[in-house]
Structures are given as C-alpha cells and as structure tokens.
Amino acid sequence: EVQLVESGGGLVKPGESLRLSCAASGFTFSTYNMNWVRQAPGKGLEWVSSISHSTNYIYYADSVKGRFTISRDNAKNSLSLQMNSLRAEDTAVYYCARGGDAVVVAQAWFDPWGQGTLVTVSS
Amino acid sequence: QSVLTQPPSASGTPGQRVTISCSGSSSNLGSNYVYWYQQLPGTAPKLLIYKNNQRPSGVPDRFSGSKSGTSASLAISGLRSDDEAVYYCAAWDVSLSGAVFGGGTKLTVL
Secondary structure (H helix, E strand, C coil): CCEEEEECCEEECCCCCEEEEEEEECCCHHHCCEEEEEECCCCCEEEEEEECCCCCCEEECCCCCCCEEEEEECCCCEEEEEECCCCHHHCEEEEEEEECCCCCCCCCCEEEECCCEEEEECC | CCCEECCCEEEECCCCCEEEEEECCCCCCCCCCEEEEEECCCCCCEEEEECCCECCCCCCCCEEEEEECCEEEEEECCCCHHHCEEEEEEEEECCCCEEEEECCEEEEEC
16 A cells, blocks of 8 residues: 655744655655645645656745755655745645656646645744 | 636535536646646545546546646536535646646535
8 A cells, every 4th residue: 555654744933944754655666756745724735846756857836945855765765855944834734745657757646645744833 | 826726616416517627827737737636624635637537546437527728627427425625626837847736626515
C-alpha cells in the first residue's frame, strides 16, 4: 500500500524556520516526482513546490520562492520542505503528494496525498 | 482569486446529475491536462479524474470529466449523500511554471 506520512509541523513565530518531512513507503520512491500542496484553514488548495525524481527539475510557487527549499533523499525514501522566514500567511496544513506520472513533473497530477501536517505561524 | 475559476457551490438531490465547471486560460487548461480532486470533510484530497477524463481505479464511473479549450467540467451522475465534498480542478500553468487550483466547489446533496 502506498503511504505518505508528513511530520514536522508545529507552532512557530513569524520569521522563524521549520522543516517538514514526508516518509514514503509502498512504492519505488526514487522513480516518482514529489510535491507539496498546502491548505490554509477554511481555504482552498495551493500548490507549493514540486521536485523531479532525480532532482533535476524543481519548481516553487511565487509565494514561497526564495524562502522555501524542497529536497529529497531517495536512499531514505524521504521528501523535505525547509521553510525559512515564515509568515502568518504560511499557516496551513501541508500535504505531501506523489506525482502521478513518473516522467513529467510539470503537471497537476497528485496521487496519493498524505494526511497533512499543520504549520501555524503566529506571535 | 484563483487562477482557475469554479462556482463556489453546487447542489442536487439523490440520483440527480450535477456538473461542476472549471474555467482557465491558454496557459493552463488550454495547454495542459485538467485534474479533479475530491476532498471529503476533514480528510486529505483524493484524485478523482486525471488527464481530463481518466478515472483512477476505484473511482466509480458515476464520475466523469471533460475538457474543451480553456474550460473543463466534472459530472457526477446518480448523486449520493456521500458525494458531499469540496471538488477542486487543477492544471499546470506554463506561464507561472507551477500548478494552479480552482477555488473549490462545495457540493451539497439535498
């Protein structure tokens, strides 16, 4: 069974940093593109970042570019999101999602999704 | 303001057919596939339709998708009470170099 389990969320103050992790199992992690998508409380979905299976291609939403860094460790079946200079508007549940296509990273194909981890940025 | 435009709400009675629209532009729906996601209350989103009109295994054929130009739609036939959820469309935007979502449509089964 494919499983994605996020961790690392919590309460931080504006300007602080946080690192999210996503542990993958049940599939060959190194052959799939991976993504982060977030959802602010009571709001819709917002794509955050995508990384190709070989890390050759990385994309960020404008809202996080320069502050967030996506990375992966194929040996450990793990995806990470380093979040720096956090703002109140970054408060959201952050979902890790596998890319549906093992080849093309530039698509909005997310399947499956993890259960999410809540990040709260507040003073 | 979302890049893809969806109606905020839709409704229908059990057994009825409902359609949810998604409108975009040449840089997203006009040049890339559309994907649909279902988010049941309190749960993570789930892929419902991929590559415009393909259903993942396990998704009932009551759900169908279509796309024409810069517009797409999700149709749900034989509406059931457990179809109550928020539905999102999504596509890759070549101008933004990123994925974009619609604002979501909350479906109510009356």
